[in-house]
Amino acid sequence: AGAAADHHGSTKVNMWQEPLNPGNWKEEHFVLTSLAMWGAIIYGGLKVFGGKKEVKTEAGSAPAAAPAH
Secondary structure, X not given: OHHHHHHHOXXXXXXXXXXXXXXXXXXXXXXXXXXXXXXXXXXXHHHHHHHHHHHHHHHHHHHHHOOOO
């Protein structure tokens, strides 16, 4: 029933043809884009929240290394 409904509606297009209309994308493009988006969000979140400790340790070790000419 879903395929018949899609057939009468707007035709599905490639993601890059209508990047601002996700409702018109082909299903596999929508799924891949969603997975990529979630991956980027999770990766970014880990870098931001997990990276604060790394930044503090780098900032703490930098002054110790500076006096050694």
